[in-house]
Amino acid sequence: MKLEGKKVLLTGGSSGIGLATAQALLAKGAQVVISGRRQDALAEAVSRLGSFGKVDSVAADVSTEEGRAATLSAATATLGGLDILINNAGGVRAGRLEDTSEAEIRAMVEVDLVAPILLTRAALPALRASGDGLVVNVTSGIALVGTPFYATYAAVKAGLARFGEALRRELKGEGVHMLTVYPSGTDTPMMKSNRAGPDLGFSREQASSVADAIVAGIEADAFEVIRGGEARSRMIALNREDPAPIDQRFLDLKPALAEAVRDHSAL
Structure with a gap:
């Protein structure tokens, strides 16, 4: 896909991977609307991004029905349509399951899963009308x-x-493609309260590197983008073929890891 002139809605665009991706898209000539919950953070982001190209913002919470409707309505009105939806907004709360409140669990389910599913559903008519539509889901x-x-x-x-x-296969031949992104540890505000380092499996790369990989994946019509290099690839393969060694490795790390991530929260 050529990005010049493409109309993009990017959720969670005021910081981290979202902000870096917005900048990378603008550098390619895309028109971008970023969304987020905080008007002040969005205003600062728009100010930073303005020199790279056309960017607008909408303050809304995509974990709510009203927020999703407001986000999509504002974006399509501003852009005059929609070619690309990037579901990047997310939240996390680490810790033992029995120490995680129901409210925290439900918040993760709503913002990380329900919101992108429902926003994608609502955006499909506009993406189909584009004739060259794309949904990018930023996972982990x-x-x-x-x-x-x-x-x-x-x-x-x-x-x-x-x-x-599944939706990629459902939409095959209908003018809408799907790209799934799997970032590894990334140096973003979402990770500030995570104290785990490389010794515990949390190496961190710059958000700009993830953004560049996302843009490259879009341009290549890729199915997925997996970050973390060869070490991550080997770990993924081992996890599928023989997960017992990985279980043992985490058992050895568990006490230190539990302490390092117990305050990791960004909801």
């Missing part, structure tokens, strides 16, 4: 290799990944 490497203390997050991100795969 944890969707491919489950990590202790991220059980609910792994569940919703894996659910979003399979949603994208």
